[in-house]
Amino acid sequence: MQLNKTNEQARAMAGQIAEVAALLWQKGWAEATSGNISVNVTDSYPGIKMDFRSYPMISLETLYSTLSHNYFFITSRGSRMRNLATDPGSGLCLIKVNKKGDAYQVLFEEPENPLVPSTEILTHLTIHDKMVKAGNGNTSIVHAHVQELVVLTHDPKLRNAIVLNKLLMSMHTEIAYFFPEGIGYVPLVTPGSAELAKATFKSLKDHTLVVWDKHGCIALGKSVHEAFDRIDVLAKAASIYASCKAAGISVEV
Ligand code: 2HA
Ligand code: ZN
Numbered sequence: 001m002q003l004n005k006t007n008e009q010a011r012a013m014a015g016q017i018a019e020v021a022a023l024l025w026q027k028g029w030a031e032a033t034s035g036n037i038s039v040n041v042t043d044s045y046p047g048i049k050m051d052f053r054s055y056p057m058i059s060l061e062t063l064y065s066t067l068s069h070n071y072f073f074i075t076s077r078g079s080r081m082r083n084l085a086t087d088p089g090s091g092l093c094l095i096k097v098n099k100k101g102d103a104y105q106v107l108f109e110e111p112e113n114p115l116v117p118s119t120e121i122l123t124h125l126t127i128h129d130k131m132v133k134a135g136n137g138n139t140s141i142v143h144a145h146v147q148e149l150v151v152l153t154h155d156p157k158l159r160n161a162i163v164l165n166k167l168l169m170s171m172h173t174e175i176a177y178f179f180p181e182g183i184g185y186v187p188l189v190t191p192g193s194a195e196l197a198k199a200t201f202k203s204l205k206d207h208t209l210v211v212w213d214k215h216g217c218i219a220l221g222k223s224v225h226e227a228f229d230r231i232d233v234l235a236k237a238a239s240i241y242a243s244c245k246a247a248g249i250s251v252e253v
Helices: 008-027 121-134 147-152 161-169 174-178 194-204 224-246
Strands: 036-040 071-075 092-097 103-107 140-144 184-186 209-212 216-221
Touching (some): 008 071, 008 092, 121 140, 121 194, 121 216, 161 184, 184 194, 194 209, 209 224, 216 224
Antiparallel strands (some): 071 092, 092 103, 140 216
């Protein structure tokens, strides 16, 4: 998107997205075009006056009435975190949901180089809908291919929310502090599908992070940095487990 066409507050948010994109790339959690980030930036556009009619309306499969007239930054389909880190405008869409909540527009695009939102847009909007309804200040979502967590889901014993929680809670004292309600787990589902959005929504309940089998995880927070911290802390617990196993230390659950 053409970031220079939007306001200072939104550009600052794009800067934070760029910082987290850099961290995801450095951690090895964003190979190729993987991972996606979105932030509700409605507060950055109070009473914006512009002619919206020039932007095509794109229909949504699901009705998100709570998101009526909400604005979101969401990484674009095919964007690379390593590029977003230095040039957020090159891989970020600003979308505006319509009044009814069943369609959106992508704003401030370069007509010759239009961007399309992430393949996981349904999951992101489903979670944003839930966050706006909850009104608890959570605005940001980060999805990444966290290797340490994907490794765990290769063990059939750990493909289960109860066992996974028990194991990760026992790895490091910080986990109970960061995840007082535990974490969610979604079995293998097609990436980008409405099924994944539905299963994630169900699993989120009071959770702030959900592990996706053989895929990675998705986390929410009051900022993109808070969502990233949650992922980072959980990845540490998973990595401690792997280190213990490699050292022959018994850590069975
Ligand atoms: O953005 O990571 O899950 C590409 C993905 C899909
Ligand atoms: Zn993914």
